[in-house]
């Protein structure tokens with residue numbers, strides 16, 4: 001359903017006084033495939049490139065190079081009709097529901113506008129479709145006339161999800177859909193997404209910095225670090241047998257005894273995506289870094305069927321056992 005081949009996105013930096021043009025290497029040679037009905041979890045710290053990759057898939061950001069197809073449609077060079085076709089195939093659920101909705105429009109008006117834009121149904125049919133879409137996500141008829149300021153974050157995220165499903169897309173990309181919500185609301189939104197995914201037979205990409213979220217939703221997980229995929233595996237294989245030191249740090253951050261949700265990679269800050277380290281990009285933070293790691297970029301290699309790792313020393317990484 002989703003095919004990404006060697007996608008690259010370098011954003012030029014416009015800073016005064018630069019002698020040579022610098023670029024933020026946000027996505028740097030990513031290939032990924034998602035089968036129909038599959039849920040791929042995409043994890044990594046902020047700045048790892050996962051949100052840019054999502055926007056490349058949805059044609060919102062044009063890649064510097066690479067090929068991207070969603071249900072057979074090339075999303076790297078969309079025109080007007082192509083954009084409308086893609087909107088009916090794939091939708092995005094944003095992190096911040098308040099930013100995703102027009103604060104001056106009622107929820108009913110916001111959802112109806114999507115149907116009107118795509119010339120779907122009569123006025124009466126649109127009203128009925130919008131009411132049942134809101135009901136499906138647990139919002140009764142009283143929400144039709146509410147503006148975003150009258151709703152909680154959880155209620156608004158439900159409305160955003162209802163709006164995303166109005167055009168009956170095959171693909172839903174969720175970019176940190178629960179990270180702006182209270183902990184008590186997060187589980188309910190994830191349960192809602194799980195139910196909708198099953199009922200609508202959706203293909204999903206679930207983006208999160210938190211492996212706990214991905215674990216609830218995804219069947220397969222790809223871990224991104226500084227614009228590259230460093231490990232990908234079936235969910236259970238990743239949680240019981242991760243072989244990349246960065247994935248292990250993320251897993252450690254997701255254990256109950258840690259509360260920050262941030263990976264423990266010593267005191268070293270993540271390097272800049274403007275000028276990433278030579279060799280393995282993780283080497284300044286990696287406890288296993290050796291000379292080769294500082295000069296030679298490790299390739300992404302398949303160490304067993306469906307399990308790929310980008311690490312010279314993956315055989316020496318202690319196998320994780322998380323249950």
Ligand code: SF4
Pocket residue numbers: 244245246280281282283286287288289290293298310311312313314
């Ligand atoms: Fe660490 Fe070297 Fe593996 Fe990179 S290649 S993750 S620096 S051991």
